[in-house]
Amino acid sequence: MIQPCTTPLTVDLTGLRVAISAGAGGIGRVMADSFAACGASVFVCDVDREALDACPHPKMEADMADAAACEGFVESALASLGGLDVLVNNAGIAGPTARVEDVRTEDLERTMSIDIESFFHCARRAVPALRAAGGGAVVNLSSAAGRFGFPLRSPYAAAKWGVIGFTKSLAIELGPDGIRVNAILPGLVAGDRIRRVIEAKAQAEGIPFRDKEAQLLAANSLRTYVTQQDIANMALYLCSPFGRSISGQALSIDGDIQFLA
Numbered sequence: 001m002i003q004p005c006t007t008p009l010t011v012d013l014t015g016l017r018v019a020i021s022a023g024a025g026g027i028g029r030v031m032a033d034s035f036a037a038c039g040a041s042v043f044v045c046d047v048d049r050e051a052l053d054a055c056p057h058p059k060m061e062a063d064m065a066d067a068a069a070c071e072g073f074v075e076s077a078l079a080s081l082g083g084l085d086v087l088v089n090n091a092g093i094a095g096p097t098a099r100v101e102d103v104r105t106e107d108l109e110r111t112m113s114i115d116i117e118s119f120f121h122c123a124r125r126a127v128p129a130l131r132a133a134g135g136g137a138v139v140n141l142s143s144a145a146g147r148f149g150f151p152l153r154s155p156y157a158a159a160k161w162g163v164i165g166f167t168k169s170l171a172i173e174l175g176p177d178g179i180r181v182n183a184i185l186p187g188l189v190a191g192d193r194i195r196r197v198i199e200a201k202a203q204a205e206g207i208p209f210r211d212k213e214a215q216l217l218a219a220n221s222l223r224t225y226v227t228q229q230d231i232a233n234m235a236l237y238l239c240s241p242f243g244r245s246i247s248g249q250a251l252s253i254d255g256d257i258q259f260l261a
Helices: 026-037 049-054 067-081 105-132 154-177 192-205 209-218 228-239
Strands: 017-020 041-046 059-061 086-089 136-141 179-186 250-253
Touching: 017 026, 017 067, 026 041, 026 086, 026 228, 041 067, 049 059, 059 067, 067 105, 086 105, 105 136, 105 154, 105 179, 136 154, 136 228, 154 179, 154 250, 179 228, 192 209, 228 250
Parallel strands: 017 041, 017 086, 041 059, 086 136, 136 179, 179 250
Antiparallel strands: none
């Protein structure tokens, strides 16, 4: 049996300048550590003060729900790194778990502002810097929920579908500038976040956690969680010379999910 991946892809990224939103914890932290391990210079932002304090990379506190904070993050990354070659739009929240008629307007708006609007705001400021560098890469974190319907999670799914459209449109727009744009669609990523999502879904449906977990795992061919390192390794690949001809793609890292329940 293939063991879960816990080590970064081995690729030389020396000199690459990388900005990662929400990069002090979770998938973002694993991506930041992995880029740095391959020789890249990394700048991150996060809203989690405790995660920022534990993060060894150049960083700043920023709430990606705020447009000015998004652009301020990119400005700070440019100042710290001396330019930019890669933008990773990783910020995201799970949003509410509820029937559509029960979703509060403020929860909908915050989910959209972080999970899709922040990507636009960061890209708007980063693209001129990527052009000035002679090209580069943008990696947008979507989700398996950006490919399937996800009942009781409509704000999150709507945002993640939006990331796919944004990615494809930006890839066409920026291709002539030598800027590649791709989306990564994680499935069930092992960790506290997916546990909280499953707990919320189980509670909303009135079933035990284990039953809901089993339903979700049964929907992917490999019947397993993926790791944060799996996601990070795809980002490394896309931003390396190996990914030089890959753009406009929505790449699923999910064990072959067939549907979301």
